[in-house]
Amino acid sequence: MATNPTPTLGRLKTLQAGFRRKRFKRVEAIISTIVAEKGSCAVLDVGGRGDYWQMLSPSLRSKTDIEVMNYSAELVSYAASPKDALRVSNVVGNACSMPQYQDAQFDLVHSNSVIEHVTSYQNMMLFSEEVTRVGRFYYIQTPNYFFPIDPHYAFPFIHWLPDNLKIRALASFKVGTAITGGFADAMAEVDNCRMLGRWIFKRLFPDARHLREPFLGLFTKSLIAVGSRYEPCPRLD
Incomplete structure (x- = not known):
């Protein structure tokens, strides 16, 4: 359910x-x-x-x-x-x-x-x-x-992934509150947030x-x- x-x-x-x-x-x-x-x-x-x-x-x-x-x-x-x-x-x-x-x-x-x-x-x-x-x-x-x-997506550990895996996850799955429309949006999301x-x-x-x-x-x-x-x-x- x-x-x-x-x-x-x-x-x-x-x-x-x-x-x-x-x-x-x-x-x-x-x-x-x-x-x-x-x-x-x-x-x-x-x-x-x-x-x-x-x-x-x-x-x-x-x-x-x-x-x-x-x-x-x-x-x-x-x-x-x-x-x-x-x-x-x-x-x-x-x-x-x-x-x-x-x-x-x-x-x-x-x-x-x-x-x-x-x-x-x-x-x-x-x-x-x-x-x-x-x-x-x-x-x-x-x-x-x-x-x-990760406070941006209200989701655990996603920000600890290497960029390649993070892009794949955001492009393929619903990750917390992230709103992406596929590969291009996932690339933009990762470019737009680099936590310190x-x-x-x-x-x-x-x-x-x-x-x-x-x-x-x-x-x-x-x-x-x-x-x-x-x-x-x-x-x-």
């Missing part, structure tokens, strides 16, 4: 939302510190979505200007609709190349689960260079390669304080880099 995946996916989304809220407390702590220092905070959310910022405390909303930068296709799907005093704007851009922004133009550059989607390790290096350049502070989160469940372990992540952000998001006390679910190339970053533990 076929099982209905909807309850499982619902529980997974609830669990992920809980982790997201917990992580956001660190983001809000940085914003609070900046607002206390200068009275306002300019945020660049790289590859984000406007509705994510609904978690921001009402007391900070009128003092925080948030620019959500993404590809045009993504902004069509996830365009911010500012409400409840949120000051959010949408811009089209590429985080691997941001010549439109000056050094340290933003108080905080924020990125959740984006760096693993920039299609190549060379682009990851460009990404790290740019986000640390345009922000006084940066907060970068990415899923941990060594966590046994702690060793590489630390070298992409060598000046950061590196934090772990624990799961059940046994695993590290996500990797987080918080730092600044310009000045000391406030402690968030």
